[in-house]
Amino acid sequence: MATRGRSGPRASDRSGVKGCVGSESRTPGIADQASAVVVARRSSSCQLGGSVEVFVDEVGYALSLDERRRLLEANRAAAQFFRRELLRTRSTWPASYLDARGLPHVLTVESDWKVGYAPDTCSNLTDHLRAQGFDCGTLVKAGLVEWSDQGDAVDRHRDRLMLVARDHRLSPVGFVGIDETGRAQAATPATAIHRPTNVLVGIEEQLDLLGRGAVPVVVEHPVDAIAVTKLSREMG
Numbered sequence: 001m002a003t004r005g006r007s008g009p010r011a012s013d014r015s016g017v018k019g020c021v022g023s024e025s026r027t028p029g030i031a032d033q034a035s036a037v038v039v040a041r042r043s044s045s046c047q048l049g050g051s052v053e054v055f056v057d058e059v060g061y062a063l064s065l066d067e068r069r070r071l072l073e074a075n076r077a078a079a080q081f082f083r084r085e086l087l088r089t090r091s092t093w094p095a096s097y098l099d100a101r102g103l104p105h106v107l108t109v110e111s112d113w114k115v116g117y118a119p120d121t122c123s124n125l126t127d128h129l130r131a132q133g134f135d136c137g138t139l140v141k142a143g144l145v146e147w148s149d150q151g152d153a154v155d156r157h158r159d160r161l162m163l164v165a166r167d168h169r170l171s172p173v174g175f176v177g178i179d180e181t182g183r184a185q186a187a188t189p190a191t192a193i194h195r196p197t198n199v200l201v202g203i204e205e206q207l208d209l210l211g212r213g214a215v216p217v218v219v220e221h222p223v224d225a226i227a228v229t230k231l232s233r234e235m236g
Contacts, residue, residue: 063192067141071193074134074142075164075172081128082116082162082175089117093180094161103226112205113163113226118177118187120159123152143174143188157187163222165199176201176222184221201225209233 063071086094087107094117098106106115118125126145130136136153139145146156160177165188167173174188174196186196202225203210209232210216219225 068193070134070138071142071191072171072173074129074138074144075174077129077132077134078125078142078144078175079114079116079162079164079172081125082118083114084116085119085124086115086117086161089119091117091120091159097161097178097180097182098223101223101227103223103230105230106226112229113202114205115226116162118155118157118160118162121155123154125155125157126153141191143191143194160187162187163201164204165194165196165201166203167193167199170204173199178222182223184223202229205229206232 087109089095095104095107098104098115105111106113126136126139129139129144130153136145139153140147144156145153148154157175157177160179163176163178164172165174165176165186171193174186174191174194176184177187178184188194188196190196201222206214206229209229214232217228219228
């Protein structure tokens with residue numbers, strides 16, 4: 001059973017991002033039965049020519065399993081970069097935004113929610129990932145980098161809080177971004193591994209709560225999902 005509703009210390013600004021999941025501990029008045037929230041349609045793999053295994057998603061994108069693995073690795077590396085940037089950023093609004101919504105714990109190393117920050121720079125992420133061995137073609141395919149009018153590889157995401165969006169396998173296939181006004185939207189475009197309508201934010205961060213029988217609560221904004229998790233952990 002999926003429940004949509006308001007949650008958390010303060011209601012956040014909502015702008016249409018759906019598929020964020022908070023886990024609410026079982027309390028009197030909540031139904032005993034709860035089912036998983038499934039949004040992503042399953043993709044499949046197949047053999048071509050008897051030797052090359054490829055990954056085919058529901059709308060027909062085809063890529064080798066090695067290519068898929070590399071795109072996921074790029075997203076994992078980007079998530080680590082964004083997390084590091086949030087913990088050390090000199091920009092004031094991310095901390096103020098989270099603190100105003102009762103979520104300063106997100107800025108601690110111990111936080112279950114590894115929220116990140118895409119700095120307002122031209123190519124910091126691009127340079128960082130290329131130094132780790134990722135080529136520009138892979139980064140563009142992953143939706144992390146785009147080409148400028150001058151033909152330079154530049155960061156697609158800038159000055160946003162960033163949360164990892166995952167598919168039904170819990171693979172990091174993209175990101176949801178939140179700007180300074182609180183507006184949340186899919187930051188990653190449609191790619192060979194990412195569909196904005198077929199991903200969830202907040203599942204991996206709450207696997208322990210779900211494993212103990214917490215009720216999944218579908219909310220409209222990532223900050224609400226973080227707030228629900230915070231309340232559940234405080235309730236024990």
